[in-house]
Amino acid sequence: SYxxxxxxxxxxxxHEKERKLKESMKMMGLPNxxxxxxxxxxxxxxxFGSNVIMALLIHFGGILTYSDMTLILVYLLLFSFATINFCxxxxxxxxxxxxxxxxxxxxxxxS
Numbered sequence: 001s002y003x004x005x006x007x008x009x010x011x012x013x014x015h016e017k018e019r020k021l022k023e024s025m026k027m028m029g030l031p032n033x034x035x036x037x038x039x040x041x042x043x044x045x046x047x048f049g050s051n052v053i054m055a056l057l058i059h060f061g062g063i064l065t066y067s068d069m070t071l072i073l074v075y076l077l078l079f080s081f082a083t084i085n086f087c088x089x090x091x092x093x094x095x096x097x098x099x100x101x102x103x104x105x106x107x108x109x110x111s
Contacts, residue, residue: 001050001054002047002079002080002083003105003108005043005046005047005080005083006083006086006087006104006108007101007104007105007108008043009039009043009084009087009088009091010087010090010091010094010100010101010104011097011098011100011101011104012097013039013087013088013091014091014094014095014096014097014100014101015097017091017095018095018096018097022035036088039088040084040088043080043084043087044080044081044084047077047080047083047084048077048080051073051076051077051080052073054076055069055072055073055076056069058072059072086111087104090103090104090107
């Protein structure tokens with residue numbers, strides 16, 4: 001379920017690198033930590049909604065009925081944070097957005 005989100009993150013980060021938007025923001029004075037924090041917060045907030053829905057479906061859908069729902073939600077949130085960081089790692093190796101999305105899909109399945 002995280003496949004589309006991961007490919008989108010990798011493609012968008014590499015697309016920004018391809019258009020050299022990060023360098024222009026650096027010239028305007030944006031610190032590096034603020035840039036990567038913004039890239040982390042955007043997909044994290046989008047994935048939070050889907051994680052809540054998945055936790056509700058897992059708990060009340062009869063899959064993990066006796067597990068605490070907050071524990072399931074924390075597990076899914078930690079996995080989504082690891083997914084975002086994995087996408088950042090993959091985006092450093094590519095210069096073209098299309099090739100990055102293709103190889104990210106392959107590496108996602110391999111991992």
